Amino acid sequence: MTVLVHRLRFATAALLTFVACAMPLVGSSRTHAQALDAPVATEAQFRDWLLRTVWPDAERQGVSRDTFERSFAKVTLDWDLPELQPPGRATPPDSQRQAEFQSPGRYFAEAQLTSLAKRGNELLRQWAATLDDIERRFGVPREIVVAIWGRESNFGRVTARHQAVRVLATQAFMGRRRTLYYPELLSALVILEEDHLSGEALLSSWAGAMGQPQFLPSKFLRYAVDGDGDGRRDIWQSAPDSLASIASFLREHGWRPEQRWGIEVRVPQTVTCALEGPGQGRTMQEWLRLGLAPIGDASLPEWSSNPTAFLLMPAGRLGPSFLVSKNFYVLKQYNESDLYALFIGHLADRMRGASAFAGEWRPIDSMRRSDIHAMQERLKSDGYDVGRVDGLIGFATRTAIGQWQAKSRRDETCYPDAGLIQAIRGARP
Known part of the structure; x- marks a missing residue:
């Protein structure tokens, strides 16, 4: 043995x-025992x-x-983590589907954007030489890199307090998403082996994301790099390593140095909002011929080669609209959310002196994810492509709503409200 x-x-x-x-000891209470x-x-x-x-x-x-x-040696299960399913216990209700859906506009709190942009500009100056090298090495704009740094960990100010091995082992053993976390646990062990770190030094969030860039262990192994030349990939304490690792991730996912992420545009009522999404790209000139127009001082120098652009309307006609490049979808590889990628692109622009969005985020009805989920199921059963049925209003769901509205001879908003959800669930156009 x-x-x-x-x-x-x-x-x-x-x-x-x-x-x-x-x-x-409480007597011989069987229930307590x-x-x-x-x-x-x-x-x-x-x-x-x-x-x-x-x-x-x-x-x-x-x-x-x-x-x-x-x-x-000293690892026990962390019973305080969310989404646990201990062996032998009934599956808990899907609390994510019961949560109230938040208006997209709340994601872009002006006070937070102003604060991050101000601090980001200070750090752009402080780390100018490092960022010069990162731009030469990876071809990713410094403002994009710093924006991700700010969004993920408030420029390194938010420090993790969980031991990654304990978090990952707990989730891999009895978490709801075991299949996601088990490979990450093995990757964490490889990091400890290859980078000669101790388990106590490998800190993460409650979800297992590590360091200032918030990499899962498998992402660390593939994308983390040494940015300060000391021979180590220290995304916990080293700002140069963290910044270079973010840029490495974006480059490896296809960032194109010659293109900006996107621009805010005005979409005329004659153009259906159901044209949104990565599968319906057109050249910039085609979009302009349809009547879309850049807002304010936006210019198109990076689009001069006429690459494919994609319509983005994260709140349908109830919020600002954008034309985005493939770089926008590279940002989504970092976090699979339209709002996250938009936040990063907009924050980077704010560091360059851009103003707030011109388009208004209009009030949106309070909705429960379970209701959105049921609406998606009905649309799917009627033959519409809603993407993943998850209670979230992604671009595929927005497009499907617009198609349903057009078929039902309703005004196209490409975004639900309480009444529309009931109409979709109760009628077949």
């Missing part, structure tokens, strides 16, 4: 003894899972026995 087996079994026995001794036994039994299953499942896979990834043992 290996030393590893002895140590893990000893750790399991010690854990059981510790928890048992710590339990308050069962409530206390469940976490103890689950911890024991967890240690057995580490031994029988995680260790063989980690070894195949090149993780040494010593690294594995040190990484899990």
Whole structure:
């Protein structure tokens, strides 16, 4: 029997003894005893899972026995994390689908944008030489890199306090999204092996995102780079490493240096809002011939080669509209959200001196994600492509709404309200 087996079994026995001794004695209440036994039994299953499942896979990834043992020597399950499904317990309700849907305009709080832009400009000056090198090396504009840095960790001011290995192990063992987190747990062990870090140094958010760029472990292994020349990829303490790693991620996902992310435009009523999305691109000249026009002082120098542009209307006709390049969809690789990518592009523009959006975010009815989910199901059953049925109003859902409105001879808004949701769920146009 290996030393590893002895140590893990000893750790399991010690854990059981510790928890048992710590339990308050409350007579012979069976209910109380069962409530206390469940976490103890689950911890024991967890240690057995580490031994029988995680260790063989980690070894195949090149993780040494010593690294594995040190990484899990003091690790227990983190019962405070969200989205847990302990073995033997009923599946909890999908709280995400019950949450109230927030208006897109709330994502762009002016006070936050002003504060981030001000601080971002200070850091653009402070790290000018580093950012010069990053632009030469990766071809990504400094303002875009700094905007992501600001959005993800407030320029490194927000520090993680969770141990990544514990978070990832807990989620991989009994989280709702086990299949997502298990490869990330193995990647974290590879980081500890290759970068000679300790488990205590590998800190993350409650969701396992690490460092100032908020990389999951697999993203760290693939995209993190040494930006300050010290031979290490330290995205926790080093601003140059963090900035260079963000730029590395964007370049590897296809960032095109010659293009800007997008511009705000005015969309005439004669142009259907159902033309939105990455699958309906047209050349800039084609959009202009349809009547779309840049707002304010926006110019088109980066579009002179007439590349494909895409219509973006994140609130349908109830908010600002944009023409975006493929770089916008590169930003979405960092976070799969239209609003996130738009926030990054707009914040970068604000650092260059741009003004707030000209278009107004109009008030939007309060809606529950469960209602949006039901609306998506109905649209899908009627043959409309809504994308993922998830209770979120993505571009595919917005386009489907616009198509339904046109077929029903309604004004096209490409965005739901309470009445429209009921109409879609209750009638077949």
